[in-house]
Amino acid sequence: MTAYHRDFTIDLKETQAFYLMLVMGRWRKGLLGFAVVGALAAVMYTAGTALSLPVKAALIAGGALAAALIAAAVLIISTRRKVKSQVRRAGRESYVQETEINGFGVHVTVGDKKARMAFENLLLVRETGRAFYLFLSDSQAWILPKAQMEDRQAETEQLRDIFRTVVERGKLRLKG
Numbered sequence: 198m199t200a201y202h203r204d205f206t207i208d209l210k211e212t213q214a215f216y217l218m219l220v221m222g223r224w225r226k227g228l229l230g231f232a233v234v235g236a237l238a239a240v241m242y243t244a245g246t247a248l249s250l251p252v253k254a255a256l257i258a259g260g261a262l263a264a265a266l267i268a269a270a271v272l273i274i275s276t277r278r279k280v281k282s283q284v285r286r287a288g289r290e291s292y293v294q295e296t297e298i299n300g301f302g303v304h305v306t307v308g309d310k311k312a313r314m315a316f317e318n319l320l321l322v323r324e325t326g327r328a329f330y331l332f333l334s335d336s337q338a339w340i341l342p343k344a345q346m347e348d349r350q351a352e353t354e355q356l357r358d359i360f361r362t363v364v365e366r367g368k369l370r371l372k373g
Contacts, residue, residue, distance in 0.1 A: 200299040208291035235264025
């Protein structure tokens with residue numbers, strides 16, 4: 198296995214993206230519920246009217262979409278504000294995360310703090326269009342932002358190959 202080493206700067210933008218991913222994942226069914234409520238409200242408002250079926254259907258679909266979008270916007274705005282506030286209170290708006298992935302596991306250094314984790318102890322490895330997230334717990338992960346990779350495509354493939362080799366399949370959520 199080829200080792201991987203890169204220093205990543207984790208800033209407010211990366212932290213917000215991570216927490217937005219978590220929040221939107223947890224609220225997926227809730228957003229669907231808001232869509233149903235929006236559709237039902239449209240059904241109630243259009244019941245007994247002389248509107249044609251295609252118009253009613255469009256209003257119902259619009260009600261569902263509007264309710265889901267409003268709920269998602271509230272979640273996004275509130276999450277971004279909470280994360281920004283927490284980062285400010287912590288007094289560290291960005292930090293350098295030195296990351297090494299080799300045959301022994303994942304090694305991360307931030308300032309004078311060092312951490313190591315064997316692959317079998319990772320909760321989950323998730324890839325999004327933006328980053329790889331190496332989950333230590335349900336709400337904590339090391340972030341490997343793709344935008345900071347020197348050769349994004351080659352490094353992404355290298356990381357996928359490493360993770361497919363050393364992380365059990367049930368803990369992988371990779372894109373490619």
